Amino acid sequence: MSFTQKEIIKQILEWQSKKEDEVRELKKMTNYFLENDRTKKAREVAFSDELSELRNQFSSFFSTHSKGEQ
């Protein structure tokens, strides 16, 4: 399949727009849920040494853990 320059630029712009939509939607959805004690405790467990092997099998799923909590 061949693309003209114009089509490629359009594709990139659309892709960028979709990514921004995705991030915006995730932030919005995350803010909908109130954090509670169970959430905090579970997060500590998720970053325990015991689960390090499983954590390494995911690329960005664990990457947003704030540096201050590590």
Add this chain to the structure above:
Amino acid sequence: MKIVDVEELHNLEYDGPLYLVLDKTKQNESDPRACGCASLALLNSILFLKEKMNIQDGQTIYGEMRRIQKLTKEEKNAVLPENMLSFIEKHSVFNSCRLLVMNPNGMLADVFFKIFLRRLTEGSVALVMMEIPAKKNDRARNVLNHVSFVHSKDGEVYFDGLRVTLDFLLRAFYFSTPTTLMIFALNNRGQDEK
């Protein structure tokens, strides 16, 4: 609430076969995700599992959606859990999997994570019956009002087709106590949790 037609489904992340629950026409409303959530979660699960198990039964996406809508009695986009479970019981794709039911709130967190994350990496999918707050900062009412489809691909985790983080899933899973995960595990591995 309105029926989400197959023609309206858009896939923002893949070439296929996954679809977002998000309905663009309801983006300004309090809960844009509650449109036909059960139907779409079932459809996404079926399509994903078919791809994983290499099932080619000739059924079109449109046909699958119509079948779901008919068998779940989804006249008003209000699929009751018993209708959804009845559909799962009858559908051959779900019958090809092993079913594991979990409630994160009723389990030790490390046990839950071990099972959940390992299942995801092995290609299992999860249907999650959960509560989504109607408004931002609403407290949990412990009433399930949403079904979502969770899966993993290439080291990323997706919730209804939206790539998510651990923080999001933790808040969602532990928001309300009745949250229930139905994990459909592929049978080809033939072994249980280690």
